[in-house]
Amino acid sequence: MTATGAAWRNWARTETARPIRVERPSSAGAVQRAVRAAAASGLPLKAAGAGHSFTGIAVATGVLLELDDLSGLVEVDRERRSATILAGTRLSDVSRLLSPHGLALQNLGDIDRQTIAGALSTGTHGTGIGFTGLAGRVRAVTLVTGDGTLRRISADESPELLPAVALALGALGVLVDITVECVDAFVLSAVEAREPFAETVQAAEARARVSDHFEFYWFPHTDAALTKTNTRLPAGSRRQPLPRARRWFDDDVMANGVYRAVCATGVVVPAVVPTLNRAATRLTGSRRFTDHSHRVFTTTRSVRFAEMEYGIPVSELPAVLAEIRALIDIERWRISFPLEVRFAAADDLWLSTASGRETAYVAVHRYYRDAHTEYFRAVEEVFRRHGGRPHWGKIHYLGADELRELYPRFDDFVALRNDLDPKRVFANPYLDRVLGA
Ligand SMILES: Cc1cc2nc3c(=O)[nH]c(=O)nc-3n(C[C@H](O)[C@H](O)[C@H](O)COP(=O)(O)OP(=O)(O)OC[C@H]3O[C@@H](n4cnc5c(N)ncnc54)[C@H](O)[C@@H]3O)c2cc1C
Structure with a gap:
């Protein structure tokens, strides 16, 4: 993300903005002053984070608040x-x-x-x-x-x-x-493996229920899934981190460096994508390691991509994946980026994708130089047929009328917005679309 005062763009390069003013408050009082000044001059104000949303949710059309000095x-x-x-x-x-x-x-x-x-x-x-x-x-x-x-x-x-x-x-x-x-504090024992896709889908819910953290990736045009199963262990447990060189090779070279070349080749010669995807799943081998939780949960992503992710009821997962697979085959798209499948518990947050229901998440990606709209719009139809709710920070095409149907507390949220921000100081085009003006 860059915010030079002249131009701002998000990590995925899907959104840009030219704020009129950039401010960097370092205290609550300074934030209050910035909000009052923006409101008084009739400018909208937007606090941006790290610019890692794929949607225009962080786009500032008036005052951009950078909060790097409000950290710690x-x-x-x-x-x-x-x-x-x-x-x-x-x-x-x-x-x-x-x-x-x-x-x-x-x-x-x-x-x-x-x-x-x-x-x-x-x-x-x-x-x-x-x-x-x-x-x-x-x-x-x-x-x-x-x-x-x-x-x-x-x-x-x-x-x-x-x-x-x-x-x-x-x-x-x-x-x-x-x-x-x-x-x-805890450590995680990680097991990453290459497994048959069909069996992985069939067993996914059961495996999610017996594991602390289960997820998998599927590369279109292949029959292989890459599964990740993380088990929580007490802080004192013996750690067996990936050797630094291995971590560099697996995470930076294989997962990002070689992959960047694969994606770039796929843009120029889409016909090679299925072969490259099969090679990618073969090269991404199995591994086991145990390390501090944050080191196992997170990786670095240096290959840029665009992403759509929907939360669906867990029971819908096999049907959704089958329909997306059929869609890719029928349309003869060449998709170099994998789908990612994850799970979460229900919560009671008004606008959470997991509000009131256990959720399976399915994310689709495209390399940032590939056109994503046709693929994402078609996949969104699949998600919609199965009661999906879109991630607010990832590309989707829904507006307030459709979202209202998906969230029982939607109108309560809008009423609270009327109360806390009646003059729409925090509005931007994305919020106008998803919440109404
Ligand atoms: C490579 C990559 C990997 C990702 N992985 C995941 C993942 O594993 N799981 C997942 O769910 N998502 C994932 N995301 C999406 C990402 O987590 C979200 O889009 C997140 O919102 C980005 O945080 P940010 O700090 O960049 O916020 P931004 O995108 O800059 O802003 C997001 C929203 O937060 C608001 N905001 C920021 N600061 C404040 C504040 N102080 N007060 C009020 N509002 C504020 C902004 O106004 C905006 O509405 C990923 C994105 C990328 C690019």
Whole structure:
């Protein structure tokens, strides 16, 4: 992400913006002043995180608030295993700052470059049918609402609003700090394997239920799935991290470097994609290792891509995957990027993709130089037929009318937005589309 004051673009290069002004507040008071000044001059204001959303959710058309100076740990309550973290803190720094206190985040997604506020605001999740997404662990927030008021929402103050503000698309205010329930630090034992796709799909729900964290990738045009099964172990357990060289080779060269070449070749010569995908699954071998949780949960992603991800009821997973596979075959698309399948527990957040139901997530990707629209639109139809809800930070084509049908508390959220941001200081074109103007 770059924000030079002149131009901003997101990680995937799918969105750009030219904010009129860029501000870098370093305190709650400075955020309040920025919001009041924007409101007074009739400019919209948007806090951006790390720019890792694929949608235009972070696009600032007026004032862009960069929160790099609002980063760090406010306090740790070891007894309650909770931590209060400033909104602009990167998830990687959260793990680093919690570690000396013997604490960790309960679960993480594929990367940890995002800010905590950005990750919460779009419903970022990892995998694990017994674990909610990150926002399910929020116990309190401090935010600045549309008129510049500083509000605390916690178990003691307006607790009924917590399930709305914990995952709020940046629509209700600028988060200043967040109190998150953590867990005792732990290590993860990882088993990664290449397995037959059909059997993996058939057994996926059962495996998700007996594993702490189960997920798999499927490369279109192949019959192989790459499975990842992570088991939680106490902090003192013996670690067997990947040797530095192996990690570099597997994660940087195989998973990214060679793959970048594969993707780039596929753009020029789409016909070779099936062969390259088969080679990719063969080259990505099995491995086992045990390491600190954040090192196992997250990897680096240096090959750029565009992504759509939907949450569906777990029971729909086999049908959804079969329909997407058939679609790719019928349309004769050549898709170099894999699908990713993950799981999460139900939560009670108003706008969470897992609100009120256990969820299977299916993500589709395209290399960023490949056109993604036709593929994503067709796959979205499949997700929609099976009751899917789109990730707020990943490409989708739904508007407020369709989303209202998917979320029982949608209108309550809009009413709260009318209350906290009546003048739509935090609006942008994406929010106009998904929540209404
Ligand atoms: C390579 C890659 C891997 C990814 N892996 C996963 C994954 O495993 N699981 C998953 O669920 N998602 C994943 N994502 C999506 C990503 O986690 C989300 O899009 C997340 O929101 C990005 O966080 P960010 O800090 O970049 O926020 P941004 O994209 O910059 O902003 C997201 C939203 O947060 C709002 N926001 C930011 N700061 C504040 C604040 N202080 N107050 C109020 N609102 C705020 C913004 O206004 C915007 O609405 C991935 C994305 C990429 C590019």
